[in-house]
Amino acid sequence: MVKVILPELGEGIERATISYWYYQEGQKVNKDNDLVELVTDKATFNLPAPCSGILSQIIFKEGQTVNIGEVLALIEEE
Amino acid sequence: MLLRLSGLKYQIFDLGRIDFIHAWNFQKEIFLKAKMHLIDSAIVLCEHDPVITIGRGGSKKEILASCQELNKMNIKILYADRGGKTTYHGPGQLVVYFIFNLNYFRKDLHYFLRWLEKLGISFLNKFNLKANSKAGLSGIWIDNKKIASIGICVKNWITYHGMSINVKKDVLDNFYFIRPCGMDIEMTSIESILGQDVLFSYAKRLFLSSFKEEIYG
Numbered sequence: 001m002v003k004v005i006l007p008e009l010g011e012g013i014e015r016a017t018i019s020y021w022y023y024q025e026g027q028k029v030n031k032d033n034d035l036v037e038l039v040t041d042k043a044t045f046n047l048p049a050p051c052s053g054i055l056s057q058i059i060f061k062e063g064q065t066v067n068i069g070e071v072l073a074l075i076e077e078e
Numbered sequence: 079m080l081l082r083l084s085g086l087k088y089q090i091f092d093l094g095r096i097d098f099i100h101a102w103n104f105q106k107e108i109f110l111k112a113k114m115h116l117i118d119s120a121i122v123l124c125e126h127d128p129v130i131t132i133g134r135g136g137s138k139k140e141i142l143a144s145c146q147e148l149n150k151m152n153i154k155i156l157y158a159d160r161g162g163k164t165t166y167h168g169p170g171q172l173v174v175y176f177i178f179n180l181n182y183f184r185k186d187l188h189y190f191l192r193w194l195e196k197l198g199i200s201f202l203n204k205f206n207l208k209a210n211s212k213a214g215l216s217g218i219w220i221d222n223k224k225i226a227s228i229g230i231c232v233k234n235w236i237t238y239h240g241m242s243i244n245v246k247k248d249v250l251d252n253f254y255f256i257r258p259c260g261m262d263i264e265m266t267s268i269e270s271i272l273g274q275d276v277l278f279s280y281a282k283r284l285f286l287s288s289f290k291e292e293i294y295g
Binding site for chain 1: 134188191216
């Protein structure tokens with residue numbers, strides 16, 4: 001399983017809110033395609049899939065706030 | 079606080095007056111070119127037809143007028159994939175979109191937002207206006223009035239959307255239809271503060287001059 005981790009987004013940014021998942025659990029995702037959109041301050045940030053595979057678990061849902069370094073989802077790599 | 083291009087190339091596009099959707103599509107084309115490394119970075123200058131846009135942090139509740147009223151005024155409402163809440167764009171407002179590949183600069187959302195504010199403040203200084211940013215609030219202010227709004231979208235560390243700066247006095251009329259950025263604030267413009275006409279083309283020239291100064295230091 002590959003962990004999708006919220007990366008460092010910049011100095012002073014400790015968390016971000018999930019605004020949109022581009023895929024649902026069980027769907028196939030491709031490496032580098034937009035996986036999830038997050039909102040922070042005046043910016044939206046799209047996190048790409050780190051690998052190709054099946055999105056097996058979404059840990060944080062839309063509207064939830066996530067800390068930098070936390071695992072957002074798990075992908076079963078192809 | 080500099081975004082040094084260090085030999086990278088950037089392109090400048092001036093789309094003139096254009097509706098929001100066409101400019102949005104244009105940005106996406108440039109974004110794809112940046113993603114494919116066909117260009118390094120670009121800025122897009124334009125002026126929009128009247129439109130209210132709602133960012134990811136906003137909602138329709140921030141619009142104070144009815145749809146009928148807005149229809150009568152030919153003001154469209156659109157949802158945009160940028161950060162921030164609700165804002166208005168229209169003739170007399172300089173809109174600048176930044177398709178910047180932050181992989182070449184610094185991968186820091188806040189740093190880039192603060193850099194945009196610094197660029198906007200430098201531009202306003204050229205009119206002898208003392209503008210400032212406010213802690214915790216993005217955008218550019220003169221005293222307690224907001225003169226420029228900022229909202230961006232970042233994918234693969236490449237930005238799009240950007241900043242809108244009120245140049246002409248008339249652009250302020252339609253801000254009364256919204257709660258700008260979801261707040262009860264007053265907006266202002268360069269003309270309103272100077273008390274004199276400002277040619278839009280002159281404002282664009284000054285902006286590009288500020289941009290070059292900020293990018294090269």
